Amino acid sequence: MEKSDNVKLKIENISLRFGGVQALSGVSLDLREREILGVIGPNGAGKTSLINSISGFYRPQEGDIYFEGKKITRLAPDKIAELGISRTFQQIELYTGLTALDNLMAARHVRMHTNFLDGAIFLGRAQREEVQHRRVVEDIIDLLEIEGIRKKVVGALPYGQRKRVELGRALALEPKLLLLDEPMAGMNAEEKEDMARFILDVYDEKNIPIILIEHDMGVVMDICDRLVVLEFGRKIAEGTPDEIKMNQQVVKAYLGGD
Amino acid sequence: MAMIPGDFSQSYERDIAIFRTKTQWVVMVIGLAIMLTFPLFMSNYWLSLFNFIFVTVIAVLGLHLVTGLCGQISLGQSALMCVGAYTVGVLSVKFGISVWACLPLAGLVTGLIGMIFGAPALRVKEFYLAMSTLAAQFIIVWVVSHLEEWTGGQLGMYVPPATIGGFSSASPSNLFYIGFILTIVMIAVAKNIQRTRVGRAFIAIRDNDIAAEVMGINLFRYKLLAFFIGCFFAGIAGWMWAMYLQNINPSQFTLKESLWMLGMVIVGGMGSTTGAVMGAVFVRGLDMIADYASAWAGTVFPTIGEQAFTAFSLIIFGLVIVIFLIYEPRGLYHRWELFKASYRLHPYAY
Ligand SMILES: Nc1ncnc2c1ncn2[C@@H]1O[C@H](COP(=O)(O)OP(=O)(O)O)[C@@H](O)[C@H]1O
Ligand SMILES: [Mg+2]
Numbered sequence: 001m002e003k004s005d006n007v008k009l010k011i012e013n014i015s016l017r018f019g020g021v022q023a024l025s026g027v028s029l030d031l032r033e034r035e036i037l038g039v040i041g042p043n044g045a046g047k048t049s050l051i052n053s054i055s056g057f058y059r060p061q062e063g064d065i066y067f068e069g070k071k072i073t074r075l076a077p078d079k080i081a082e083l084g085i086s087r088t089f090q091q092i093e094l095y096t097g098l099t100a101l102d103n104l105m106a107a108r109h110v111r112m113h114t115n116f117l118d119g120a121i122f123l124g125r126a127q128r129e130e131v132q133h134r135r136v137v138e139d140i141i142d143l144l145e146i147e148g149i150r151k152k153v154v155g156a157l158p159y160g161q162r163k164r165v166e167l168g169r170a171l172a173l174e175p176k177l178l179l180l181d182e183p184m185a186g187m188n189a190e191e192k193e194d195m196a197r198f199i200l201d202v203y204d205e206k207n208i209p210i211i212l213i214e215h216d217m218g219v220v221m222d223i224c225d226r227l228v229v230l231e232f233g234r235k236i237a238e239g240t241p242d243e244i245k246m247n248q249q250v251v252k253a254y255l256g257g258d
Numbered sequence: 259m260a261m262i263p264g265d266f267s268q269s270y271e272r273d274i275a276i277f278r279t280k281t282q283w284v285v286m287v288i289g290l291a292i293m294l295t296f297p298l299f300m301s302n303y304w305l306s307l308f309n310f311i312f313v314t315v316i317a318v319l320g321l322h323l324v325t326g327l328c329g330q331i332s333l334g335q336s337a338l339m340c341v342g343a344y345t346v347g348v349l350s351v352k353f354g355i356s357v358w359a360c361l362p363l364a365g366l367v368t369g370l371i372g373m374i375f376g377a378p379a380l381r382v383k384e385f386y387l388a389m390s391t392l393a394a395q396f397i398i399v400w401v402v403s404h405l406e407e408w409t410g411g412q413l414g415m416y417v418p419p420a421t422i423g424g425f426s427s428a429s430p431s432n433l434f435y436i437g438f439i440l441t442i443v444m445i446a447v448a449k450n451i452q453r454t455r456v457g458r459a460f461i462a463i464r465d466n467d468i469a470a471e472v473m474g475i476n477l478f479r480y481k482l483l484a485f486f487i488g489c490f491f492a493g494i495a496g497w498m499w500a501m502y503l504q505n506i507n508p509s510q511f512t513l514k515e516s517l518w519m520l521g522m523v524i525v526g527g528m529g530s531t532t533g534a535v536m537g538a539v540f541v542r543g544l545d546m547i548a549d550y551a552s553a554w555a556g557t558v559f560p561t562i563g564e565q566a567f568t569a570f571s572l573i574i575f576g577l578v579i580v581i582f583l584i585y586e587p588r589g590l591y592h593r594w595e596l597f598k599a600s601y602r603l604h605p606y607a608y
Contacts, residue, residue, distance in 0.1 A: 055472050081474030095465035097529060098458070106458040110474035116487060119454035120447040126454045131270045138270075173473060 006033050008177060008209050009054070014063030016049055016233075023049040024060065024233045031177070036203055036210045038224030038241075040217075045230040047213045048090055051179045054211075055087050056080040067177065082110045084176035088166045088183055090213075096155035100146055100165045103154055104137040107172035111136075137172055143205065144168050144198055160191045164198070171202060178202070178210045184219060192216065196223055221245070276449060293438065297431035305430040306502070307546060312437030313339075313498045315538045318522045319448045320491025322534035326523050327452060328484035329464025330379045331387055334394035335519045338489045340402055340511035341368040342496020347417045347506055348408050357420040357427075357501075365493040371398075372489020379481040395513050403508045414507025417500040427501045437498055444491060449531045451487065460484050461529070518545070521579045526590050533591025540590060541575070548574065 009031040016024040024046045031037050039047050052058040054065060056077040064073045072080055086107070095103050112133055118125040141150055144164050149157060154165055163183060170178060183199065184192045196219050203210055214220045220227065221241040229237040229250050237250045244250055277283045297305060321335045342364040349355040349363060375394035379387050402409050409415055419428035420436070427433045451457045459480045462470035471477050500506050518541065526537025 057468070057472055076476075077471045078474050078476045081472060087472060089469065093466050093469040095462050095469065097465050098461055102458060102461075106462045106470075107473050109455060109459055109462075112455045114455050116451055116456040116483060119451045119456045122446075122450035122454065126450070127271065127274075130274050130454060134270045134274070169473070 007031065008033050008068065009211075010066040011050075011054070012064045012066070014053060014060040014065065016046075016053060016058055016060040022233050023058075024053065026063070027230070027233070027235050028063075029228055029235065029238065031209050031211060033209060034207075035225040036199070036212055036223055038220045038227040039211060039213045039230060040215070040220055040227060041230035044232075046233040047230055048181055049233075050230070051087060051181050051211065051213065054080075054179060055085060078110075081173060084174070085179065086170040086173040086175035086177070087179035088163075088170050088181055090181040090185065092159075092162045092166050094154045094162060094166055094169065097153065099151050100154050100157070100168070101137065101141070101150040103165055103169050104140060104172040105130075105133065107169045108133045108137065108174075111174055136174070140168050140171050143171075143201060160187055163187065163191075163195070167195075167198060167202075171206070175206075176208055178206075178208055180210060180212045180214075182213050182215065184214060184216060192219060199223060274453065276453075290442070294435075297434050302430040305434045309430060309433050309437050309498070309502050310546075311539055311542050312441045313495050313502060314519070314522070314542045315441050315535055316444045316498060317492050317495035318519050318526075318534050318538040319444055319531065320488040320495070321519050322488075322523050322526075322529075322531065323448060323451065323460065323491065324376070324484050324488030325520065326526075326528045326530070326534060327457060327464060328460035328481060328488075330376065330481055330484055331520075332376070332391040332394075332485070332488065333388055333513070333516050333520065334375060334391040334398070335488075335492050336511045336513070336515035337395040337398040338368050338372050338492035339496040339499055340398055340506075340508065341371050341489075342493030343417070343500040343506045343511075344402055344409055344415075344496075345493065346497050346500045347415045350418055351415065352408065357418060358422070361420075361494065361497050364497040365490040368493025368496060369486040369490035372485045372492065373482050376482060376485025376489075379485070380478045392513075395516055399508045399511055410507070412507065412509070414505055417504050417506060419504065420501060428504070433501055436501070440494065440498060444494060445531065445535060448491070448534070452531055456480070456483065464529075518575070521575065524579055525582045527592050530591040536590040541578070544575065544578070 007030045011027060011029045013026050013028050014024055015022070015026055027046070027050060029037075039050060041047055049058055053060050054072075056072065056075055056079070060073070064071055066072065067080075067083055067085060070083070072083065072085075075083075095106060098106065112129055114126045114129050118129075141147055144167060146161065146164055146168060149161055149165070154162055157165065167180070167183060170180075180199070184195045187195065199210065199212065200223055202208075212220070212224060224241060227237075227239065227241055227244045228235055229244065229247075237244060237247045239247070272278060277286060296308065300308075317335055317339055320338075321332060324330050324332050345364040345367045346357060346360040349360050350357050355363070372394075375391055378390040382390065403412055405411070419426045421427070425432055427436055452460075459470070459475045462473070462475055463477060463480055463484075467477060499510075503510070519538075522537035522541045523534055524537070525541055526533030526535070
C-alpha cells in the first residue's frame with residue numbers, strides 16, 4: 001500500500017457477507033488526520049457493518065483496512081482498541097452494573113498497566129494508578145457535563161445520559177480515532193444540539209479524526225467535513241456536504257426519500 | 259458537584275478508599291479486636307464453627323470473583339477446594355514440604371487446575387460452561403478417589419497440622435487465629451482486585467462482553483485469570499479445610515456444597531465482596547442451625563428419622579435462594595446498604 005501521511009485510516013475494497021446478505025460490497029475510503037467524516041445511507045445500507053469491520057468485530061471476507069499504515073484487517077477487537085480505535089454503539093452497550101465513573105475507568109484498561117497482584121495489594125502501584133487515571137477520567141466527565149451522575153449505576157440512567165456516558169467511555173480509551181454509530185438517535189432537538197456540541201468539542205480538544213454515522217441530515221451537513229453515502233452495501237457517493245446535496249443519485253436514493 | 263475540596267489527588271485517594279472516614283475505621287478495628295478475643299472465652303465447639311465459616315467465606319469469595327464479578331458460572335468450587343486440601347496433604351505427607359509453605363502452593367496448584375476447567379469459557383457460555391465446571395466437580399473427586407497411592411482413596415488421608423515453635427493449628431483456638439487472619443487478608447485481596455483494573459475488566463466482561471472486547475479487554479485472558487484467582491481462593495480454603503479436619507477424604511467435597519456456595523454468592527448479592535461474605539455467613543449459619551435442628555428432631559421423632567429432616571432443610575434453603583432471586587436479587591448487601599443509608603448523617607455522603 002502507498003503510505004500517505006495525512007491518511008489516518010484506509011479502507012480498501014472491503015466486502016462483507018452474512019449468508020446471502022451482502023452487507024458491504026467493495027467499499028473503499030480514506031479518512032484524513034483532521035476531519036469528521038459522515039457516513040449516511042438508508043437503514044440496512046451497511047453503515048454499522050462498516051464500523052464493526054473497522055473495530056474488528058466483523059471480519060470482511062475481502063479487502064483490507066489500514067490504520068496509521070498498519071494492516072488491522074485480521075486483528076482481534078481488543079488489539080485494535082489497543083491501537084487507539086474507540087467507538088460507541090448504535091444500541092447502547094454500557095457496563096450496566098457499573099457507575100458512570102467506573103464505565104469510564106474501565107475504558108482506561110488499555111492505558112493502565114497494573115496486574116492483578118498490584119491490584120490485590122492495592123497500596124502503592126495500583127492506588128497511584130487509580131488516582132492518576134481518575135484525573136484523566138474526571139476531565140472527560142467535566143467535558144461532557146456528567147458530574148452529577150458519576151456515581152450513578154448506568155443501568156438506571158435515562159437514555160440521553162447513557163448515550164453521553166457511552167461517548168465518555170469511548171473517549172476514556174484516549175483514542176486516536178473515534179467511531180460514533182448514531183450518537184444522536186432517539187434524542188430530542190435539545191439533546192441532539194448538546195451532543196453535536198460535545199462532538200465538536202471533542203474534535204477540537206482531542207485532535208482526532210471522527211467517523212460519524214447519523215441520520216439527521218441537518219446535523220450531518222453542519223458538523224461533517226466530508227460525507228460518504230452508502231446504499232445496499234455500496235459506496236454511491238463521497239464529497240463535501242455541499243457536493244452531496246447536489247448529487248442527483250444521492251438525492252434520489254436517500255435525501256429525496258424524506 | 260460532591261467532590262471534596264482541596265488537593266485533588268488526596269481527595270481522589272480518599273474517594274476510592276474502602277473506609278472513607280475515621281468512624282468507619284474505628285468501628286472496623288473495634289469489631290476485629292472483639293473477634294480476636296473469642297478464643298479467650300468461647301468453647302472449642304463454637305470456635306470450630308467459626309473455623310468452618312472462615313473456610314466457607316474464603317471459598318465463596320473466590321466464587322464471587324469468578325461468577326459474581328466475571329459472570330462465569332462455576333459449579334465446581336467445592337471440588338477445587340478438594341484440590342487445595344489434597345495439595346497440602348500430598349505435598350506435606352509424601353514430599354515432606356512444610357505445611358506453611360503448602361498454603362501458597364495449594365492456592366497456585368488449585369488456580370492452575372481451575373484454569374483448565376475454566377478454559378471452555380472462551381467458547382461457551384452459561385449452560386455449557388455450567389456443564390464443563392460440573393464435569394470438574396465429578397472428575398476431580400473421581401481422580402482423587404482413584405489415586406489411592408497418593409491420596410488414600412475413599413479412606414482419605416491424614417494431614418499434619420501447621421506448627422511453629424509450640425504453636426499448632428491442631429487446637430481450634432489457634433486455628434481460629436490463622437483462619438481469622440487468612441479471611442481478612444482474602445477479603446482485602448478480593449475487594450482490592452474488584453476496585454482496580456483487573457476487577458473492572460471482570461465486571462465489564464460480565465455486563466457486556468462485546469463492548470468489553472471492543473474496548474480493549476482480552477476476553478480469553480481475563481476469563482482465565484478470573485478462574486485462576488477464584489480457584490486460588492478455593493485452594494486457600496482447601497488448605498484451611500485440611501487444617502480444620504486433619505482427616506480429609508473425597509466425600510467431603512460434594513456437588514451440594516458447590517451449589518450452596520453459588521447460593522451464597524446469590525443471597526449475598528452478585529457482585530459485591532461484602533455481600534459474598536454476608537451470604538457465606540448467613541447461609542452457612544442457617545445451614546448449621548438446620549443441621550443441629552434436624553439432628554435434634556431426629557432424636558425427638560425417631561420414626562421420621564434424621565435423614566428426612568436433613569432433606570427438608572435442603573428444601574428450605576432452596577426456597578431461601580429462590581425467594582432472594584425473586585424479591586431481592588441485589589441480595590443481602592443491598593439490604594445492608596439501605597440500612598446504612600438510613601443511619602448516615604455524614605456530610606460527604608453521595
Ligand atoms: N450480524 C449480522 N448477521 C446477519 N446480518 C447482518 C448482521 N449485521 C448486519 N447484517 C445485515 O447487513 C445489512 C447491513 O446492516 P447494517 O450494517 O446494520 O446497516 P445500517 O447500520 O446501515 O442500518 C443488513 O441487511 C443487515 O440485516
Ligand atoms: Mg446501523
